[in-house]
Amino acid sequence: MVLDSLAKSLRDALKRINKSSLVDDRLVEEIVKEMQRALLMADVDVSLTLEITNRVEKRAKEEPVPKNSNPRNHLIKIIYEELLRILGKPREFHVKPATIMLVGLYGQGKTTSAGKLAKFYIKHGYKVVLIAADTQRLGAYEQLEQVSSSVGASFFGIYGEKDSRKVVREGMEKYRDWDVKIIDTSGRNAIDSSLTKEISDINALVKPDEVVLILDASIGQAAGKQAKAFNESVNITGVFISKLDGTAKGGGALSAVASTGAPILFIGTGEHMEDMEYFNPARFLSRLLGMGDFETLMAAAKEFQKELDEDAMEKMVQGKFTLKEMYDVWEQMNKPGLFKKLFDSLPMASGGMKKDLDDKFFDESEGKLKKYKVIMDSMTYHEMENPDEIKGSRVERIAMGSGYNTSDVKELLKDYKRVKDMVKNIKGNRKILSMMKKQFKGGNLPEDLGNLGQ
Ligand SMILES: Nc1nc2c(ncn2[C@@H]2O[C@H](COP(=O)(O)OP(=O)(O)OP(=O)(O)O)[C@@H](O)[C@H]2O)c(=O)[nH]1
Ligand SMILES: [Mg+2]
Known part of the structure; x- marks a missing residue:
């Protein structure tokens, strides 16, 4: 499971609450300390961690226990609610025909995630084409072609073509009747004017239904800054956080992105094409907590x-x-x-x-x-x-x-x-x-x- 050690610490805390015969201020304070430690270890921002845990402490000490609950369940409910706040609000997402443009810096997982999304749509019965708009990196064409064939999607690219706009124009035209078109764009080392221009041009050309930013979870809190910067230059509709399986810093990436207001749509949980999940904060948290x-x-x-x-x-x-x-x-x-x-x-x-x-x-x-x-x-x-x-x-x-x-x-x-x-x-x-x-x-x-x- 993702975020193993965060999950374990939080679960242990909940178990402790469940086992204790009395919920008193001392227990609340100890649990709050444990939560702080666990969240910081998972790379959640210090002030956000303090904000959340202070709220837990205050609510646990001050709120009366509702009649239909008991002190233990009430404390667990408060913890659940406060943790949920840091994961942001879910965005309603309907699986339907769509043009999806994937953007992101080098190596964040764009091409892999393109394949995962293709597989996801194919499973829902849609006809999917992957369009190779990464005309920058050597081997990008072959990589996407290989990914397409592994998931059973159609593939469009123009080998050796340097103009990504041309590729996209022709691909969109040729695969006009396909239900889902996923455009794999090229990355950069940093967001620069050439990247912004390239993405904006493609955006203007195809008017995609979704512009999804791919972010590698292992960059931790830095994911928030990237989400903000991309959002300012291209207006993203959602974020795909990849590689959540391989890092202890996932808490930082998730919470930092959520705090920018950009909705997290999907998470990548492995290298295989089926390792992708639709991200629902409540569901994710409940599972994390083993509740x-x-x-x-x-x-x-x-x-x-x-x-x-x-x-x-x-x-x-x-x-x-x-x-x-x-x-x-x-x-x-x-x-x-x-x-x-x-x-x-x-x-x-x-x-x-x-x-x-x-x-x-x-x-x-x-x-x-x-x-x-x-x-x-x-x-x-x-x-x-x-x-x-x-x-x-x-x-x-x-x-x-x-x-x-x-x-x-x-x-x-x-x-x-x-x-x-x-x-x-x-x-x-x-x-x-x-x-x-x-x-x-x-x-x-x-x-x-x-x-x-x-
Ligand atoms: N463990 C794990 N690995 C992943 C995940 N998503 C992508 N990867 C790996 O991350 C590496 C980079 O992925 P790509 O899909 O090539 O990334 P990209 O953004 O297209 O990279 P460029 O095209 O070079 O900009 C590959 O080795 C993938 O197998 C994930 O969710 N989990
Ligand atoms: Mg790529």
Whole structure:
């Protein structure tokens, strides 16, 4: 995960709050000190760090605890809200046909991010072309061509052409009917008049829907100055912070950019083409803190309540949990991710159980659920009720009947066993069960958290 050490310190602080029997001034002061240390280590600006932590301290000491909360949750809520302030406001972003110009200094990750964006749009079903407007750097043409082919996007460039405007003009004309056009422009060592002119010219030529500035997270707070300078000369619509995976300074980059008012649209979390995320401050922070995703949780809890009757959770854990039950629950929720969302929402209580379930298990996509359904459809009723009997030739028969491999059938059985163990765990733990039920009713969640994001 990105910002590992910041995440760890903040999580430790929250754990400490959760474990303490009393929330008093001393605890608040210690937590505030810990936060200061963690934020400064992550390169967050000193005065911003002090501003945030002073507010935490003041609010924690002065604000009365609301009736529907308790001192511990209230302190956590204050920390969450104050940290959220430093990540800025999310910008609404719709995935739709668009012309996107990427700008930035040398080596910030423009070309790589162009590929990631292309892949992102292709996944959404759009036809994408990448236009090689970096006519300055040797090898830029080949690099973008290679990136395009690796993500399955079209590529346009004029080999050896020095005039980027010409390339862009011809590319835009030739790929007029393409849904998404991404223009990879050339960098410079610093923002100078030649760069500003080149970008302004292309801007005037194509009138892009988005001008996205790419910033390398490892430059830390300096990202803020760059964002400001680019914004003054070319009017950027959003920022893509790349390489957040490889630096402890990410907190500095994120907070400094956010403080300029330029919205952070995406973050790059690795060298591979799928290592990109849409940036939502609330979601990012919740994940960083290991709190589960409050926003998603609120939505998921509502859905869950709608789909399952009040005691369904209890029924699920009390009755016999066979493949049939698992199928029904999945069928009812019809969203494989929901289970993880709900589970993630129980940060502290479920720690022990969570370690049994790695991310891979939860990474079940729609595809996996569909696959499992098809496989289960090839089982007899007896097999669904007695999954332990599915062995040897039965596995082969089910695989044949479903059109999948025996390894897929075995994978399903393995996942079933893990869910079953987890359910058994919940069953044996009344405290967790009642907490889960409470969470779904929203009782334990600060009510206004759902509105903090968008
Ligand atoms: N770990 C990591 N590496 C990244 C990420 N994004 C880009 N890189 C790496 O950063 C280096 C520079 O990336 P480019 O995409 O070539 O940067 P650029 O801005 O196009 O560079 P110029 O065209 O030379 O100005 C490459 O080695 C990329 O693999 C990221 O999110 N994580
Ligand atoms: Mg490049």
